[in-house]
Structure formats: C-alpha cells, structure tokens
Amino acid sequence: MRSIATVGRLAADVEGDIEEVDGVLRITTIRLHYRLSVPDGEEPVDRDAIDRALDRYADKCPAYQSIKGCIVCNWDLELT
Numbered sequence: 050m051r052s053i054a055t056v057g058r059l060a061a062d063v064e065g066d067i068e069e070v071d072g073v074l075r076i077t078t079i080r081l082h083y084r085l086s087v088p089d090g091e092e093p094v095d096r097d098a099i100d101r102a103l104d105r106y107a108d109k110c111p112a113y114q115s116i117k118g119c120i121v122c123n124w125d126l127e128l129t
Contacts, residue, residue: 053099058086065120079116081124094128 066078083103087094103126107113113122 053085053094053102055085060084060086076120078121078123081122083124083126084129085126086129096128099126099128 061084062082064080065076067074068077069075070077085094085099103124107117107122116122
C-alpha cells in the first residue's frame with residue numbers, strides 16, 4: 050500500500066463461496082477483510098491515502114488480474 054507502513058501490521062481474513070456451476074464445483078466469490086493496525090502513540094494514519102490505495106490496488110494485483118471476470122471479489126479495510 051504505497052507509503053503506508055504495512056509490515057507486521059496488515060492482516061486479512063479471507064472467505065469464499067463454492068457453488069455448483071454446470072455440474073462442476075467452482076469458487077464463485079471471494080471476500081477479503083483487511084485489518085491494518087496502528088500502534089498507540091504513532092503518527093496518525095491518513096485514511097484518505099489508505100482508501101485511495103485500496104481502491105487502486107486491484108489494478109496492480111497479479112492474483113486479482115488472473116481471476117477478475119471469473120470470480121467475484123470484494124474487499125474492505127478496518128483500522129485497528
């Protein structure tokens with residue numbers, strides 16, 4: 050996430066749906082819930098910068114680029 054410190058601070062919960070499509074089981078949806086922790090006493094986080102990075106990261110993510118159009122993906126981020 051660009052200049053946003055994420056090492057040791059960013060975690061994700063990932064879940065998905067598997068459905069039968071034309072007689073074959075397929076992953077149809079993936080949901081990612083990111084958590085970015087900001088330790089007490091650290092410089093305040095620029096939420097606008099985080100939201101911009103989250104809105105744009107899929108364009109550069111090789112995993113998403115490989116499955117877009119095939120699997121519905123959505124994501125959000127929680128600051129803790």
